[in-house]
Structures are given as C-alpha cells and as structure tokens.
Amino acid sequence: LTLANMLSTLDHMPCLTIALAQGAAMGGGLGLLSCCDMAIAQTDTKFALSEVRLGLIPATISPYVLRAIGVRQARRYFQTGERFSAETACAIGLVHSVCDDLDAALQSTLSTVLQNGPQAMRESKELCRDYAGCCI
Numbered sequence: 001l002t003l004a005n006m007l008s009t010l011d012h013m014p015c016l017t018i019a020l021a022q023g024a025a026m027g028g029g030l031g032l033l034s035c036c037d038m039a040i041a042q043t044d045t046k047f048a049l050s051e052v053r054l055g056l057i058p059a060t061i062s063p064y065v066l067r068a069i070g071v072r073q074a075r076r077y078f079q080t081g082e083r084f085s086a087e088t089a090c091a092i093g094l095v096h097s098v099c100d101d102l103d104a105a106l107q108s109t110l111s112t113v114l115q116n117g118p119q120a121m122r123e124s125k126e127l128c129r130d131y132a133g134c135c136i
Contacts, residue, residue: 045089
C-alpha cells in the first residue's frame with residue numbers, strides 16, 4: 001500500500017518530474033521510472049520486469065508501466081521477466097533518451113524547461129491527464 005501511494009503521489013505531482021536511470025532499473029524501480037514525466041537512461045543501464053521470476057505479478061506498478069510502454073510490450077516483458085537494454089527501453093517508450101553522461105543530459109533538459117512558463121507546464125501536464133486515452 002505504501003508503494004502504491006508513493007507511485008500515485010509521484011504520478012499526480014503538478015510539476016515536471018524527471019527520472020535518471022543508471023545501473024539497473026527492475027521491478028519497482030522500473031515502476032518508479034514509469035511514473036515520471038521524463039526518463040533518461042545511461043547507456044549501460046539494464047531493465048527488467050522481474051516479478052515473474054519471483055512468482056509474483058507486477059500489479060502495483062502495472063498501470064504506470066502499461067501507460068509508458070503499451071499493452072503489447074507489457075504482455076511480453078511482464079511474462080518473460082527478461083532483461084533489456086537502455087536502447088530497447090527507449091525504443092518501447094520507457095525512457096525518452098539514452099546517453100553516456102546523465103549529468104549533462106539533465107542539465108540540458110533543465111536549461112530547456114527553465115525557459116518555460118511554470119503555470120503553462122502544469123496546465124499542459126493536466127491537459128495530458130485529461131485527454132489520455134482519447135482519440136482526436
């Protein structure tokens with residue numbers, strides 16, 4: 001319940017949230033990454049939805065992971081528990097970019113977003129939530 005509340009709180013934050021992935025992002029860590037508005041991974045980061053290897057299902061993180069990577073990819077990775085690369089994570093929509101230098105990537109992203117209107121960013125995030133799943 002604590003994990004579910006934390007993920008929901010992160011997902012509903014009105015401000016921009018950015019996740020940096022380094023080393024390994026597996027199970028709950030991958031769920032945490034899925035809750036953020038932006039995700040950047042270091043080139044050698046490994047990912048997995050490894051719950052099935054423990055005889056569990058990724059129930060708590062599934063709404064966020066499904067939204068991030070879609071049902072088709074989730075069906076594969078929820079059932080296999082296989083590890084995948086940062087490049088694959090980017091290709092399936094889990095992360096937005098892959099880089100060698102996380103600090104430089106973060107600074108570049110912050111330089112860009114700090115030029116924006118904070119209220120417009122909050123309202124844009126709310127707009128995405130309001131229309132998620134709609135066909136236009």
